Amino acid sequence: MDFGINYSTQAASLLVAGHVRVDRFKTPDWPDMIQEAQSFCPVSVHFELRAGNGTLAKVDWRRIQLISEQTATPFVNLHLDPRIKHYPELQIDTTDPQESRRVLDQIIADLNTAAQNIEPGRIIGENVPYRGWDDKSLRPAVVPGNIRRILDETGCGLLLDISHARISARYLGMDERDYMEQLPVDRLRELHFTGVHRIGNRLQDHLEALEPDWEILDWVLERISCGDWSHPWLFVFEYGGIGEKFAGRSETEVIASQVPRLYELVKVI
Numbered sequence: 001m002d003f004g005i006n007y008s009t010q011a012a013s014l015l016v017a018g019h020v021r022v023d024r025f026k027t028p029d030w031p032d033m034i035q036e037a038q039s040f041c042p043v044s045v046h047f048e049l050r051a052g053n054g055t056l057a058k059v060d061w062r063r064i065q066l067i068s069e070q071t072a073t074p075f076v077n078l079h080l081d082p083r084i085k086h087y088p089e090l091q092i093d094t095t096d097p098q099e100s101r102r103v104l105d106q107i108i109a110d111l112n113t114a115a116q117n118i119e120p121g122r123i124i125g126e127n128v129p130y131r132g133w134d135d136k137s138l139r140p141a142v143v144p145g146n147i148r149r150i151l152d153e154t155g156c157g158l159l160l161d162i163s164h165a166r167i168s169a170r171y172l173g174m175d176e177r178d179y180m181e182q183l184p185v186d187r188l189r190e191l192h193f194t195g196v197h198r199i200g201n202r203l204q205d206h207l208e209a210l211e212p213d214w215e216i217l218d219w220v221l222e223r224i225s226c227g228d229w230s231h232p233w234l235f236v237f238e239y240g241g242i243g244e245k246f247a248g249r250s251e252t253e254v255i256a257s258q259v260p261r262l263y264e265l266v267k268v269i
Contacts, residue, residue, distance in 0.1 A: 001191075001235055003266045004044055005259060007037040008240035008250045015040055020259040026236045029067050033242065038071070044234055045073045051110035051125065052082030052103060052141060061117035068122075074233060075189055076118045077159050080107055080147060081128045082138045093132055093139045100140040104150060107141065111154040124189045125151055126159035129167040134202060142168040144182035157189035162220055163196050163205035163213075163238075170203060176216060185223070188230040193217055193262075194238045206238055208254040209262075217265070225269050235266045 005011050007025035014020045024044045025037040037043045045067055049059065056078075068076055082103050084092045090099055114123050129135070130142040140146055151158060160183065169179035195209040209217070223229040237259065240250035 001232060001266055001269055002044075003263050004234055004236040005255070006236070006238050006240045007033060007043070008242060008246065008255075010250050010252045011240055011255050011259075012037070012040045014252065014256055014259070019256055021263050022259070024234065026238070029064070034067070034071060043071050043073070044236070045071050047077055049076075049078040049114070050081040050083070051078045051114070052080060052107040052138075053086040054106055054110065056110045056113045059117075061114075065118065075122050075124045075157065075159075076114070077124050077126050077190070078111065078114060078156075079128050080125045080141050080150060082107060082141050083136050084138060085136070087138060090138065092135070092137075095139065100143075100146070103138055103140040104146055107150050108153055111150070111156055115154065115156075120155045121157075123154075124157040124159040125154075126192075127161055127164050127168065127183065129161075129164040129203075129205065130171050131167065131203065132171050139172075142172070144179055148182070148184040151184045151187050156187070158184050158187040159190040159192065160185070160188055160232075161192040161238075162216060163192070163194045166196055166216065167203045167205065177219060180220070185229040188224075188232050191220070191232045191235045192238050193220075193235065206249060208239065208251070209258055217262075221265060221269055231269070235262075237262050 002023040004024040004026045005022055007027045015022050024042045026046050027033045027037050027043050029045050029047050034043055128137050130137055165180050166176045169176045194205045195207040195213045196205050197207050
């Protein structure tokens with residue numbers, strides 16, 4: 001399993017100095033950042049594609065294919081993320097079977113649109129965080145059984161974001177481990193991880209890992225190691241980044257202390 005981290009100048013400096021080991025930098029599909037990150041090590045591109053809103057027909061799929069080929073990124077990710085703004089007549093926490101079916105049908109239709117342009121075996125769907133009324137994503141998209149149905153019907157793989165799963169589980173009133181066990185982990189292709197902190201009344205990810213985060217990660221890696229879950233090609237520590245959004249979330253000390261521990265955990269799987 002390759003080990004990656006979000007590209008940041010802090011992570012790059014630590015890599016050059018030999019203080020951390022990284023197989024890939026994760027970047028968005030921004031040409032300038034891809035080029036900059038590639039000057040240090042290979043990259044894995046993470047696309048801002050969202051299934052569930054009926055917008056994928058407008059995507060420049062040739063560009064997506066070209067970027068993935070040029071960076072040797074084996075999978076094209078899509079967030080399973082229908083947004084409330086595209087369904088203004090629905091409640092964000094709807095449990096109505098007909099409304100849920102409508103949302104799921106759109107996600108499946110969008111994934112099938114992607115599959116007309118990218119080989120289905122190269123498409124992976126990422127679970128998104130759900131925070132009820134305090135967010136933008138619709139509840140039907142994060143119910144584990146629904147995610148399984150979506151990926152089973154389309155033949156796509158799973159990008160499991162551990163932090164997203166934990167956040168969704170808490171807002172759904174589920175145990176975090178039970179939630180992840182009900183996902184289609186037999187389709188697991190890529191794994192993302194960060195710390196989850198409670199800031200005010202909101203659960204926030206993309207932060208340094210705390211002890212409860214390490215405990216969950218140990219459990220996830222054990223599920224993979226024992227063969228109960230599929231073995232992903234890439235593990236990404238989604239900490240750090242470029243720009244004002246990541247100010248205070250790209251601390252050199254955090255990267256220097258947590259990346260070596262994560263690298264060792266991942267490389268024994």
